[in-house]
Amino acid sequence: MADNPHDPAMREINAQYTHPSGILVSGHYRKGHGYTCYRPEGTRDWLIMYTISGKGLINNGAGDYLECTERTITIVSPGTLQDFFTAEGYVWEKLWAHFLPRFTWADWLPAGHTGGPVFQLHIDNDSTSRAIESAFQRVLAYRLDSDALLRDELTMNALEEIILNVASQNRQQTKTDPRISEVLDILAARYMDEHMIEDLAASVSLSPSRLSHLFKEQVGDSIIETLVKYRLNQAEKMLRYTLRPITEIALDVGFHSPDYFTRRFTGSFGVSPSQYRKQQLDKVY
Structure with a gap:
């Protein structure tokens, strides 16, 4: 994926904003210190990242940097500054996707609660962590399988599973009345x-x-x-x-x-x- 907002990949993402819901770009990265991404205007889609190992740092949109460590989900909403990089001395391994959500996800996509517009949640539950990583791997597999029937639907269903697991964990941890x-x-x-x-x-x-x-x-x-x-x-x-x-x-x-x-x-x-x-x-x- 491109690492700045002027690259063709990011122009393609922005051009698809008015299209129906779907995953625009996704991947699996292992990046050492020196890997950076800086998009001052953000993008018109949502970005979700799941850290498998190592450590990354991300600007919360209010000037403070949050740690992306093992089992951390990070969600960046459209139009939010995207400023993240691998922490010194680490290799940051993560699964990620840029996507346009289904309308039905409106109640599940969480708002930022980190002092800025970026949402972050550490997944404490072992089975939930395994489910999220497995669903992410299916997102990648479906997108690469050009022969799969209803590939886009299968991919979005896998991402929906991730969103639901995150929403469930978030509600448990925030202790809704x-x-x-x-x-x-x-x-x-x-x-x-x-x-x-x-x-x-x-x-x-x-x-x-x-x-x-x-x-x-x-x-x-x-x-x-x-x-x-x-x-x-x-x-x-x-x-x-x-x-x-x-x-x-x-x-x-x-x-x-x-x-x-x-x-x-x-x-x-x-x-x-x-x-x-x-x-x-x-x-x-």
């Missing part, structure tokens, strides 16, 4: 139902105003917006994997107005439900 976790579980399991904030609040022994405030603080979205996201996520899967009528899908996931569903779906995915389904079918055929 159990009352908020309970409300999230209710919304996820019963996304198609109507929910009153008063009822949700009573189920976790909070006042409606306290629940709304705490939920927004910990989740980042309101209860209503979170419920809409759950519905859109489920609708996206139905559009991608079934041929059910769009109006039927809208009603099944909890949208009483197909027109409102179309507006929300288009606002989130950039294309209408029918256009999205056509894009997915084109990938297959």
Whole structure:
């Protein structure tokens, strides 16, 4: 991969930003001291790195440098300074990918909590660490296998496994308030139902105003917006994997107005439900 923003590889990444979700570039590096990457404007995609061994240093976007050590996941969001290098006296071995996420990952991609926009998490759990490394290896294998049917889907599914494992570990380590976790579980399991904030609040022994405030603080979205996201996520899967009528899908996931569903779906995915389904079918055929 190119190490500066003017190289052809990076121009290709930026040119693909308006394309559907996918992995743009990925690889496995073992780089000694002297390896550097500096992109002051970042890129228009996301960058994820998993350190296997050694040590790298990365600017957190606020002037401080974070250590990338064994079992560390580092995620850099679009438009964020990319300034990282191998630490002196080390060989930095890492797996990495530049990607455009699926919309359904919106709740899983974590925000930075390192004093800057770069997210970093150390994976303490042995089985999770092995799962992440295995999924990364499958990302690389699928991208190299030109004969694989649905190669792009297989690659993105492997990356989705990584994102889910990171989100799970992050939630365990950040200790989300159990009352908020309970409300999230209710919304996820019963996304198609109507929910009153008063009822949700009573189920976790909070006042409606306290629940709304705490939920927004910990989740980042309101209860209503979170419920809409759950519905859109489920609708996206139905559009991608079934041929059910769009109006039927809208009603099944909890949208009483197909027109409102179309507006929300288009606002989130950039294309209408029918256009999205056509894009997915084109990938297959």
